Amino acid sequence: MIKRNNKGFTLLELLISIFILTTVIFIGYRVINKSTIDIKNQSNINKGQLTMNDMNEYLTKDLEQASSIALFLNNEKVADTLVEENGDSEEKQNILSDKISDLENELNKLSIGNKFDYSYAIRFKNDENNTYSIKYKVEITKSNHDYKYSISREENNGIKISFINETLLKEKELPFLIEGNSPYKVTLGYTSKDNSFTKHEFTITYRLNNIITTNTTNPPENEVVPPQVDYDLDGDIIFEFTRNDSEQSSNQTNLNTTVKVKDENGDYIERHDQTNNQDINQLSNNRIEIVISKSQIEFYTDSNSYPTINNNQIGKDLNNVKYVLIKIGKNVKVTSEPSDAQKISETEYKVKLRTDGQPSRFTFRFDVTAYGTNKIAFTFIEG
Known part of the structure; x- marks a missing residue:
């Protein structure tokens, strides 16, 4: 007679196995879920810090040239620092x-x-009509029990940059303030690591009163032009051309x-550093060509080649970039303006990138006119 082995799992063994498996799955889910949340929060924090860096850059440039500021509440002017020169200085600071x-x-x-919305309209010293050249606008909405806010920078010519758009306001506090009257105190708020509303002041x-004017007559051909005052020129990518003529012959320069390149933490990383001996005449009418795709940025010039900058090497996501703002340093003379660019001022150009998925390509030419450091900065504006 054949004996059959029908031994299998008992009910108790099966229940214990299910309990162990469920516990392992639960613990694994908790770990993975926490990691996902941490990564998402860190991404939001980095984005908030980068936004603060961008706003800091624009505010510094604008307020260093500001002659007065008007405050508007729901499009109605409620304060203005434009007072008589003999006005009380303390009053001007507190307006x-x-x-x-x-x-x-x-x-x-x-x-x-x-x-509701409020905005700071900044006037510039060279604006004889005291029109509002730059306006920083804050809009706050309430939905259920949540508050959301947007911050933008608007110019008279219609150019608008949205720094923050419909972002949750973690605390019931004003996210952006300007106080004083040179020095100006600026307060910006963003979500910090502990998910709280942190203020950056x-x-x-x-500073324009401190600029020393120089003789504007044209120098003789090949004569070195002394460098003008050039404050720190900021951007996502900065080209620096540093001339050192003193160690070379009259027609040579080092x-x-x-x-x-500015990374996601707002720190600059050097991607290229090269020194050459060049004829001074070759520093005129230099060509620089920029090619921007969804994954990388390429630069080409007449004399040098530069490493490709990939999407993960820069603090902006190239997939979301809509415009490039080109800022020219005081010691650089543009001889041929960037192709397909909108001229904002004598030192700023704005280029709209292609929307058909093809790489955007634009070119301009310039002279490196002065010894010392000559800068060109590129800022990528996300849409």
């Missing part, structure tokens, strides 16, 4: 600060489904070229 309580009251009484002083 914008005294109206913060009005902005806070507007925020506190905001009801569900409604919004800094001061900016009007030229150092450096390319710096």
Whole structure:
């Protein structure tokens, strides 16, 4: 007679196995889920910090040239630092600060489904008509029990940059303030590592009075032009051309070229550093060509080649970049303007990138006119 072995798992063994498997799956899910949340939060924090860096850059440039600032609440002017020269200095310092309580009251009484906005309109010294050349606008809306805010920079010529768009306001506080009257105190808010609303404060002083004017007559051919005052030129990518003529003959120069790229933490990393001896005449009418795709940036010139900058090497996502802002340093003379570019000022150009998925390509020419450091900066504006 054949005996059959029908031995299998008992009910108790099966229950224990299921319990162990369920516990392992639960623990694994908790670990993976926490890691995913941490990565997402860190991404949001880095994006917030980069946004603050961008705003800091534009505010520094604008406020260093500001002659006065007007504050608007719901499109109605409520404060203005444009007062008589013999006005009380303390009063000028407190004009914008005294109206913060009005902005806070507007925020506190905001009801569900409604919004309010306030803006700082910046006038420039060379603007004889005192028109508002730059406006920083904040819009706050209330949806259910949440507050969302947007911050943008608008120019008279219609150019608008959105720094923050419909972002959750973690605390019931004003996310952007300007106080004082040179020095200006600026307060920016963003979400920090502990998911709380953190305020970043800094001061900016009007600096144009400190610029020393130089003789503007044209120098003889091949004569070295002394460098003008050139404050730190910021951007996502910076080209620096440094001339050192003192160690060379009259028609030779020692030229150092450096390319710096701003990473996701806002720090500059050198991607290229090269020194060559060049004829001074070759520094005229230099060509620079930029090719931008969704994955990389390429630069070409008449005399040098530069390493390709990949999407993961720069603090901006090239897939979301819509415009490139080109800023020319004071010691660089543009001889041929960037192709297909909108001229914002004598030293700024804005280029719109292609939207058909093909690489965008534009070219311009320039002279390296002065010994010392000559800069060209590229800022990538996300849409």
